[in-house]
Amino acid sequence: MDTDVADLTATEMAAMFRHRLLSPVEAARAALDRIRRYNPAVNAFCLVDEATTLEAARAAEERHLRGRSLGELDGVPVAIKDVFLTREWPTLKGSRTITPDQPWRVDAPAVAALRRHGAVPVGKTTTPEFGWKGVTDNPVDGITRNPWDISRTAGGSSGGSAAAIPLGMGALALGTDAGGSIRIPSGFSGLFGHKPTHGRVPMWPGSPFGVLAHPGPMTKTVEDAALLMNVLTEPDIRDPSLPPDRTDYVRALGGHIAGLRIAFSADFGFVKVDPEIAAAVAEAARVFESLGAAVDSVDPGFPNPEEAFERLFFGGAANALRAIDVDQRRLMDPGLVESAEDAAEMPLLDYLAAQNIRKELLEQMSRFHDRFDLLLTPTLPIAAFEAGLEVPPGWPKRRWPSWTPFTFPFNMTGQPASSVPCGFTSEGLPIGLQLVGARHHDALVLRAAHAFEQARPIRRRPPMLDTPGTDDDDRETIYA
Numbered sequence: 001m002d003t004d005v006a007d008l009t010a011t012e013m014a015a016m017f018r019h020r021l022l023s024p025v026e027a028a029r030a031a032l033d034r035i036r037r038y039n040p041a042v043n044a045f046c047l048v049d050e051a052t053t054l055e056a057a058r059a060a061e062e063r064h065l066r067g068r069s070l071g072e073l074d075g076v077p078v079a080i081k082d083v084f085l086t087r088e089w090p091t092l093k094g095s096r097t098i099t100p101d102q103p104w105r106v107d108a109p110a111v112a113a114l115r116r117h118g119a120v121p122v123g124k125t126t127t128p129e130f131g132w133k134g135v136t137d138n139p140v141d142g143i144t145r146n147p148w149d150i151s152r153t154a155g156g157s158s159g160g161s162a163a164a165i166p167l168g169m170g171a172l173a174l175g176t177d178a179g180g181s182i183r184i185p186s187g188f189s190g191l192f193g194h195k196p197t198h199g200r201v202p203m204w205p206g207s208p209f210g211v212l213a214h215p216g217p218m219t220k221t222v223e224d225a226a227l228l229m230n231v232l233t234e235p236d237i238r239d240p241s242l243p244p245d246r247t248d249y250v251r252a253l254g255g256h257i258a259g260l261r262i263a264f265s266a267d268f269g270f271v272k273v274d275p276e277i278a279a280a281v282a283e284a285a286r287v288f289e290s291l292g293a294a295v296d297s298v299d300p301g302f303p304n305p306e307e308a309f310e311r312l313f314f315g316g317a318a319n320a321l322r323a324i325d326v327d328q329r330r331l332m333d334p335g336l337v338e339s340a341e342d343a344a345e346m347p348l349l350d351y352l353a354a355q356n357i358r359k360e361l362l363e364q365m366s367r368f369h370d371r372f373d374l375l376l377t378p379t380l381p382i383a384a385f386e387a388g389l390e391v392p393p394g395w396p397k398r399r400w401p402s403w404t405p406f407t408f409p410f411n412m413t414g415q416p417a418s419s420v421p422c423g424f425t426s427e428g429l430p431i432g433l434q435l436v437g438a439r440h441h442d443a444l445v446l447r448a449a450h451a452f453e454q455a456r457p458i459r460r461r462p463p464m465l466d467t468p469g470t471d472d473d474d475r476e477t478i479y480a
Contacts (some may be wrong), residue, residue: 005030006168007461010224012077013171014354017064017075024064024075024120027171028057031077031122034168038464041150044163046082046141047089047124053077056120063112063118072227074118079170081161082124083131083200084108084215085205089121094129094138096331097324109202109236110174110215117231122170125160129333130208130320131176132402133390134184136160139333143388146189147462148429152384155185161218162189166462172228178209179313180401180407182216183419187379187432190421190458193218194225194446197439198414201232206239209316212411222420222450226250229442252443253450258292260448263372269299271405273381280377280423280431287455288376288448300368300375302361302409306401309408311354313401314343339399358412365413369438372450377406379419379432406434416442420449421458428463 008016016022032050039045060075085091085108090100107115114121129138130179136144136159144159146152147166154163158175162185165173175250177195195214207213217228226249233245264285267273289295317340321329329337367374382403385463386390390400401408410417415436422433433452436443 006034008171009220010073010171010227011221013076014072014227018069020064024057024060025054028053028077028120028122031168031170035123036341038147038167038169041464042145042147042154042163042167043142044125044144044160044167045079045123046092046126046160049089049123049392052088053120053122060118060120070116070118071231073114073116073231076119076161076172077122077170078114078119079122079125079161079173080111081158081174081176082127083176084111084174086111086121086124089124091124093131094127094139094140096139097328109204109239110232112236113231113234116234124174125158125164127160128157129336130317131157131178131181132317132333132336132339132403133157135182135387135390136185137150137388139331145387146384147464148190149384149427150464151387152429153188153387153389155188155384157181158218159185162186162191162193165191165218165220167465171220172224174215175214175218176181176207176213177411178207178316179309179411180215180404181388182214182218182434183407183417184404185433186218186419188384190429190430190462191218191220192222192225192235192420192453193419194229194442194451195227195416196233196442197416200245200442202236202239202241204238206234207316208320209313211414212313212316213434214411222446222453223250223253226446226450227252229446236266244474249442249443249446253447255447256292258471260293260373261371262288262293262295262376263298263368264376265299266297266378268377268405270304273378274383276425277378277381277383277431281376283424283431284433284452284456285376287452291451291455295376298372300365302364303307304405305357305361305409305412306405308354308357309412310360310399310401311343311346311351313408314339314410315346315351318343326396361409364415365415366438373437373444375434375436377434379406379434380404381406383425383427383429383431384423401454410436413439415439416445418445418449420453422452422456424460434444
């Protein structure tokens with residue numbers, strides 16, 4: 001087996017499958033080999049079931065040999081965040097309050113779509129308990145670490161998916177984003193992540209975080225994300241939020257971006273940004289100018305909506321814990337319990353006031369996009385910090401939204417937003433650039449991100465891939 005297979009993009013794998021230059025079984029084995037070697041260091045996966053993965057890969061191989069492929073994803077290995085219901089595999093959401101010993105017979109819409117197209121699931125990726133924070137650790141699985149520096153966080157809540165992709169533990173991954181949970185770990189971990197327009201990717205069961213929550217792709221390249229979007233956006237009767245989407249996101253990547261009106265906001269007018277990150281994203285904005293876009297330095301003009309977001313988000317956390325009794329709460333992440341219990345005491349009128357602020361922000365950004373096609377910002381104002389902490393050491397606030405000011409506003413508005421790698425700090429940590437578009441303009445966001453990626457490709461790979469891995473399987477959880 002050529003372990004370099006694990007470094008292929010999903011698009012490259014799909015093309016090789018079509019021309020019988022690569023077998024889905026080889027691709028699955030390559031991903032599983034990377035998991036065996038590197039998962040003990042980063043804790044990307046909480047569940048690996050090699051027998052089921054290889055069974056699915058053999059079925060895909062047989063379809064390709066017979067000329068009966070189910071589509072572009074047939075045989076491509078995919079990592080699934082452990083908040084998506086997955087038939088035959090437990091979905092524990094990082095919580096001891098959910099027992100694995102029960103029937104697991106239903107796929108979430110995203111997982112069902114992957115199965116229809118023949119994708120090969122390689123396992124479930126770690127998440128903070130119920131996906132509640134911007135870093136990844138939980139009472140069941142422990143801490144997920146950054147593949148570029150294992151002393152640092154991979155971000156969250158889709159941290160396991162983020163740690164998996166740069167290390168070749170799958171070609172594609174599913175994430176969810178209710179305050180930045182796709183874009184935060186993508187920015188910290190050096191991959192591409194896209195939060196679609198709210199409702200564009202069907203979601204069931206409904207999230208306790210309500211309209212803040214968005215499922216989406218996490219990938220090595222923008223083209224891979226577009227490929228996955230073609231599948232994830234298929235309608236599902238369980239979530240009829242938006243009409244069926246007939247966009248071919250891969251085809252929509254073509255064409256130039258000359259003439260686009262782009263606003264670049266380095267700090268929203270109120271965010272303190274690390275100088276290295278500020279320099280990297282300013283240089284990224286100049287790349288768009290070189291591609292023919294008209295780039296203006298303009299802040300979107302809204303005041304910091306952090307307080308309103310926290311009322312909405314932690315109100316959702318309180319909703320998630322409403323049926324969990326005192327004894328079970330003792331088994332949970334104390335930060336989640338504290339945040340939820342505080343929010344449970346919030347007056348209803350305060351929650352409704354936060355909803356009003358959300359609607360005002362949505363209107364303001366709709367007007368903003370009458371003037372500008374896209375908004376560019378840093379994905380995050382800081383680089384990845386010490387693993388196992390909710391906020392950086394010495395941080396003046398206790399809760400994670402305080403260091404994610406560029407991501408959560410666009411959960412409130414439901415706009416499409418991507419994080420694309422745009423450089424590295426002097427310590428070798430990834431820096432992300434965020435691209436935000438008007439609602440329903442996902443294809444434009446992806447096209448602009450693709451143009452940037454082609455102009456300034458990031459060619460580094462995590463240093464741990466160039467050092468011997470470990471074959472210690474003790475930290476893997478296997479459900480046969």
